[in-house]
Amino acid sequence: MTTNNAKTSGVFPSLPAILVEEGVRAALKEDLGRAGDLTTDATIGPELSAKVSLVSREAGRLCGVDFARTSFALAGAGLQFEAFRKDGDTLAPGDEIARVTGNARAILSSERVALNYLCHLSGIASTTAKFADLIAHTDARICCTRKTTPGLRAFEKYAVRCGGGANHRFGLDDAVLIKDNHIAVCGSITKAIEAARNYVGHLVVIEIEVDTLEQLEEALSAGATTVLVDNFGIDGLKEAVKLNNGRARIEASGGINIDTIKDVAETGVDFISSSKITISAPTLDIGLDVTLG
Numbered sequence: 001m002t003t004n005n006a007k008t009s010g011v012f013p014s015l016p017a018i019l020v021e022e023g024v025r026a027a028l029k030e031d032l033g034r035a036g037d038l039t040t041d042a043t044i045g046p047e048l049s050a051k052v053s054l055v056s057r058e059a060g061r062l063c064g065v066d067f068a069r070t071s072f073a074l075a076g077a078g079l080q081f082e083a084f085r086k087d088g089d090t091l092a093p094g095d096e097i098a099r100v101t102g103n104a105r106a107i108l109s110s111e112r113v114a115l116n117y118l119c120h121l122s123g124i125a126s127t128t129a130k131f132a133d134l135i136a137h138t139d140a141r142i143c144c145t146r147k148t149t150p151g152l153r154a155f156e157k158y159a160v161r162c163g164g165g166a167n168h169r170f171g172l173d174d175a176v177l178i179k180d181n182h183i184a185v186c187g188s189i190t191k192a193i194e195a196a197r198n199y200v201g202h203l204v205v206i207e208i209e210v211d212t213l214e215q216l217e218e219a220l221s222a223g224a225t226t227v228l229v230d231n232f233g234i235d236g237l238k239e240a241v242k243l244n245n246g247r248a249r250i251e252a253s254g255g256i257n258i259d260t261i262k263d264v265a266e267t268g269v270d271f272i273s274s275s276k277i278t279i280s281a282p283t284l285d286i287g288l289d290v291t292l293g
Contacts, residue, residue, distance in 0.1 A: 014066055014087070015158050023155060024070045027113045037109040050104035050290055052111070054118065056091040057285035060126035063087050063162040067117035067155075068098060077106035088125075088162045097286065111288050119283040120152075121159040127281035128163025130258060131274070135265035140272050141166045142261065143251070147275035156278050168273055169205075176200055177228070178208040189215055193222040207251070216240055220247050228273070230254045237267040 054068060062085050072079045079102035085095065097118070100107055131142045144160040145168055146153070157167045169175040178192045186192040189208060196206050207226040210216045213236070219227050220243075229240045231254035244250055249270040256264060256274035264272055 015154065017066070017070075019154060020066050020070050021074070023152070024067055024074060024113060024117070027116065028071065028074055028110065031113055032109065037105070040105050040108045044104050044108065046103075046105060048104040049102060050107055051099065051101045052107055052291075053099050053289045054097040054114070055287050055289055056093060056095045056097060057287050058091075058093050060091050060122055060284040061129040061163050062089045062091050062097065062118075062122050063125035063159040064118040064121035065098065067121065068114035071110045071114035071117070072100050072107065075103075075106035075110040077103035079103065079106055090129075091122075091284075107290075115286060115288060117155075118286050121155060121162075122284035122286060124156055124159035124278055124281045125163035126284050128160050128165040128277045131261050131277055132164035134258070134262045135272070138265040138268075140265035140269055142277065143168045143271050143273040144278050145253075145273050145275045146171070147279045149279070160277060163277070165277060166271070174204075176204060176206040178206070180209060180211065180230075183208075189218045190222040193219065193224055197223075209253075213239055213243055216243060220244065224248050226251060228253055229269075234263050234267060237264060237269060241268040 056062075065083050065085065065087050069081045069083065072081050079100055081098060081100050083098040085091065085097045091097070128142065128144075135142065142165045144157055144165060148156045153170065157170065160167060169177065176196045178186075178189075178196060183189055183192050186195060189210070193206065193208060200206065205226065206224070207228055208219050208224050209228040209230050210219055211230055216227060216229060226249045227244070228251045229237065232240055232252065237250075237252055241250060250268075251271040251273055252264050252267070252269040253273045256272055257276050261272060261274070
């Protein structure tokens, strides 16, 4: 499992610029299509300039400033982008995030891509922050899953970190997570763990999912260092933590939401994974206000 200790560090390293640019270019190509921005080109003179402000309409956690900056930069008209907030900042309604000045056509043709990324990623960061705040008094950390929007996983997992969460594995290739179907086909928990340990290098994390306390004991006896306990319920999680007695790291999963996470964290588990912070996160309302230059 790949994690980032955002809970204690408060540091949100920017994504590689090449990844951001690749995503933004694809989004602009999708939006501009074959003929460009018909509406803007038909109604806005090529000589007009404008000043616009990106403004938060509601409280939340910011993520996606580099995506907005890149959207306007790729418009190709030398637009000036000035950011007043950075990723990971807490927003209040009315906060000005950034200001863009320059050719009006270029601004209007690239604004939707900039806002789409800002609103979507800030929504994930904001939802994650709500979960993280509820368990801040415990040692547990909220983690995302592989349930992400196709093509946007690296971006959405970055947003989770900006919200104070931690990342689970990024894909099938960076960690081993032995699930119930793997166990069923392999024959047993012990056989699955031994097979995985013999196959991967020592730097690859091996985690296994269990559904019962009996399976948990078998996993621990087989030398598992991280165990995902799935749909245990609060009482079951307490028993799992007690049975584990510090032998492995325990991750709780299944049915985790904003109403249950506090009770789950207080059972003493190490990690809590939930898709609610990614695929179920609502967007954060961020708007663009225009004044002619």
